[in-house]
Amino acid sequence: MARGKKSSLVVSLSAQERSALEAILRRTIVKAGIARRARMVLLRAEGYALLEVARRVEVAPRVVYKWIKPWRHHMWLSPKHPRDAEFYARVSELIDLYTRPLDPNEVVLSIDEKTSLQPRPRLHATKPAQCGGIPNRVEHEYRRDGALNLFAAFNTRTGRVYGKCFPRKRQKEFIAFLEHLDAEIPETVKTIHIVCDNVSTHHGKEVRKWLESQPRFVFHFTPVHCSWMNQVEQWFSILQRKRFRIADFESKSVLEGKINQFIAEWNQSAEPFNWTCKSAAKIMAAAQINTAA
Numbered sequence: 001m002a003r004g005k006k007s008s009l010v011v012s013l014s015a016q017e018r019s020a021l022e023a024i025l026r027r028t029i030v031k032a033g034i035a036r037r038a039r040m041v042l043l044r045a046e047g048y049a050l051l052e053v054a055r056r057v058e059v060a061p062r063v064v065y066k067w068i069k070p071w072r073h074h075m076w077l078s079p080k081h082p083r084d085a086e087f088y089a090r091v092s093e094l095i096d097l098y099t100r101p102l103d104p105n106e107v108v109l110s111i112d113e114k115t116s117l118q119p120r121p122r123l124h125a126t127k128p129a130q131c132g133g134i135p136n137r138v139e140h141e142y143r144r145d146g147a148l149n150l151f152a153a154f155n156t157r158t159g160r161v162y163g164k165c166f167p168r169k170r171q172k173e174f175i176a177f178l179e180h181l182d183a184e185i186p187e188t189v190k191t192i193h194i195v196c197d198n199v200s201t202h203h204g205k206e207v208r209k210w211l212e213s214q215p216r217f218v219f220h221f222t223p224v225h226c227s228w229m230n231q232v233e234q235w236f237s238i239l240q241r242k243r244f245r246i247a248d249f250e251s252k253s254v255l256e257g258k259i260n261q262f263i264a265e266w267n268q269s270a271e272p273f274n275w276t277c278k279s280a281a282k283i284m285a286a287a288q289i290n291t292a293a
Helices: 015-026 032-045 050-057 061-067 085-099 171-184 205-211 232-243 252-268 278-286
Strands: 009-011 072-074 106-117 148-155 161-166 191-196 217-221
Touching: 015 032, 032 050, 032 061, 032 106, 050 061, 085 191, 085 217, 106 171, 106 232, 148 171, 148 232, 148 252, 161 171, 161 252, 171 191, 171 205, 232 252
Parallel strands: 106 191, 191 217
Antiparallel strands: 009 072, 106 148, 148 161
């Protein structure tokens, strides 16, 4: 997930709570304050840092601290906190996937979702920059027009991105995205390694049933609270800075078109991230790994 100020405050949502909050964001008519609060809680539940939540929702950090209080619980996530053998094995597995030479018939894709992307058409037209140092002027009030969820896969060796937008984020949409990948990736590729986090959308009953008939898909899950090891998160950060620093799109269809355009332009000169083992090595060196049976 996006980096930011470390905090021991972790939001934990039940499936019912998450469904209720996501329903609020799908409403066409809802008070802006309520929508902001729902989005704050959902973003924090997905693991985004508090400062990153504040930036995405466009509020002061103190507002985020205030509104997540009813949802929070304490959990220690320090790199010095002891990690067990399973943690060590998963980190080692991902490091190997990211760094070893691949056979010609396999690829490694990093997958996640960027949720609640809102067009936010402004009530008054944005005024372009002018001579004399006058910047773009954007109306602070906007009209709610629903939201999209971007499912994206980042090829860790080429940098190519596969993306598809959906109105919701469920196992159904995740399977549809996997089918999209299956159609896009040549049949000569016999093994598609999927790196993703542990949310239920990625390993629920429907997904597991679908995978039974898809032998070339092999899943690798990041350890809990280690979404920073998912390379697509770095690409999401680039997308956020270059296209969503200020959201001002006429409609969801226009927003989807701009996302697809950005992906197409990215793929014209795509390059992989310069991944090294340094970050993981520091955590593993600091952790007290108990590999005893």
